[in-house]
Amino acid sequence: PPDLGRLGRLAAAPRQASDEVAPQWNSAARAAAEPVWQPDAQALQLRPVQHPRLLAAWQPGAWTGAVREVFDSTTEFVTSANGPAVETYPPHRLLLLWPPLAIAAPLPARWPQQVRLSAVTARDAPAALADLVPGDALLWLQTDLGAVDWALAAEIALHHEPALRPFQAAGLRAFLAAEREAIYAQLNADYHQPVAGGPVIRR
Structure with a gap:
């Protein structure tokens, strides 16, 4: 059986x-059906462009740079061949440069060596500054933007750049006025004289 x-x-x-x-x-x-991970396109656009001469930390002999947006995108009416039109302009930034610091003066001077108003994007600004540095010099970006006299930089650009367009000059003037108001508010809030006739000190 x-x-x-x-x-x-x-x-x-x-x-x-x-x-x-x-x-x-x-x-x-299931693995084949699941979407393949892709980096976020917007995050990639916002990531600063890396430059071979851009330093992550300051070191002796490096130039110092600073970047700040001074006005957002704006529009204005222009006259074209087809009649009146609206033209849109991108945000603009001030790009500042200081030469390498001396041992006797370890802080950047109040007056930058270079000032440039540029429509460069925030992502491309560090690389644009690095391209302004002479030769193969290294560049470090100032991280404490409050240590920079931005009102002075705006004044320099307004005074010495003859090719400014009306919207650029207006944007710089508005930025300059806002900076002066912010400085006045800060000195009122941060300083006082505890004793009449004594020194003015920070709170």
Whole structure:
């Protein structure tokens, strides 16, 4: 008579193999169906462009740069060949440069060596500054923007750049007025004279 136990084992073997393969196939199918991770396009656009001469930390001999947006995108009416039109301009930034610091003067001077008003994006601004540095010199970006006299930089650009367009000059003047108001508010809030006739000190 046939060995029923052996026949049962033989019949169960394909089912067992099928049961083992099914989860693996299902996992592979799910993996294929899931979307492949891609970096966020907007995040990549906002990430600063890396420059081979841009330093992550200051070091002796490096130039110092600073970047700040002075006005956002703006529009103005212009006269074109087809009649009046609206022209849109991108945000503008001030790009400042200081030469390498001397041991005797370890802080950047109040007066920058270079001032430039530029429509460069925030992402491209560090690389644009690095391209202004002479030769193969290194550049470090100032991280404490409060240590920079931005009102002075705006004044320099207004006074010495004859090719400013009306919207650029207006943007610089508005920025300059806002900076002066902010400075006045800060000196009122941060300083006082505790004793009449004594020194004015920071709170």
